Amino acid sequence: MTLTKESLRRAREERADLIRDLHSEVTTCYRLFHGAAEGRPGLTIDRYGPVLLAQTWDQTLSAEELTVFLDSAEELNPVHNHRAKPVNFEAHFPVEPFEALGEELGMTFDVSPRHRGEDPLVFLDFRAARRRVRLECRDRDVLNLFSYTSTMGQVAHSLGASSVLNVDFATSALEVGRANVARNHPGTGSIEFFQSDCLAALWQLAGRELPRRRGDSPYIAPRTFDLIVLDPPRLSKGRFGTVDVVRDYGSLLKPCVQVCRPGGAILATNHVPSVALEDWLKGVRRTTEKAGRRVQNLEVIVPESDFPSFDGNHPLKMAWITLD
């Protein structure tokens, strides 16, 4: 299966209504072609403001596909990032990093397609969750775990959260988030960027002492929140333990439940395609109840229609869990 003019045209047609609506909401960042679901596995094409970004995994773009992609760029700057290891940016374009800004729902974010990491600076499939947070964050204390470039934290801050605490161990990602603050409506609450292992931060927030044998971690005092965003990667290993959302989601979720105020909510995600939604939700309920709290309401959020799926089983699973 290859990318053809016809498959791109079809993908655009299917998104015509969504794209019109997104533009009317001042959104210039969205997915235009979504891999296997649209006929070419291992290829995505996104618009990020002034950039048209093609990403490939496994197999790179063939000469024919490259022509189709470049022809579709119109007035946008085409960028191709090939993500197979080892990444060799020299073989793709452009070679030099360049800065770009894009909009989502009237907010501006750094969407530079070449930077220190490989992932785009804003995850587009998380837009549906950001929409929800916009509605729920006013006057709330928000904890944004695994915050990456803190897009979610920025949304909550600009939309009236009392406080936002973004936590990630990647300094460069937090720096991008800090720079985005000045680009957007200044919230009246506070916004903090806390560089730390999320497990160490969560344990301290929940009032647990850190095991000395694991070494030091920046101190943070115990505290509770009205809204907790838990958007972990599939797997990461740190001094304070392993984040593994397939084998042990519970050890991440439990301290979140402990720092969630009565009536508060946790926005939890799981990105692993092989994890079935129903199984993950069962585990989420079990952990919450074991931690001594009742799930008052659990609502599944699905990615918007620029992320089509064959069967409704989106790799990104998102749940809004309201606790008693």
Ligand SMILES: C[S@@+](CC[C@H](N)C(=O)[O-])C[C@H]1O[C@@H](n2cnc3c(N)ncnc32)[C@H](O)[C@@H]1O
């Ligand atoms: C999938 S991204 C999160 C995306 C983010 N929630 C958003 O809204 O864009 C995963 C992030 O987790 C961070 N990370 C992974 N393991 C971590 C750990 N143990 N402690 C702190 N950050 C971690 C990475 O640095 C990365 O920024």
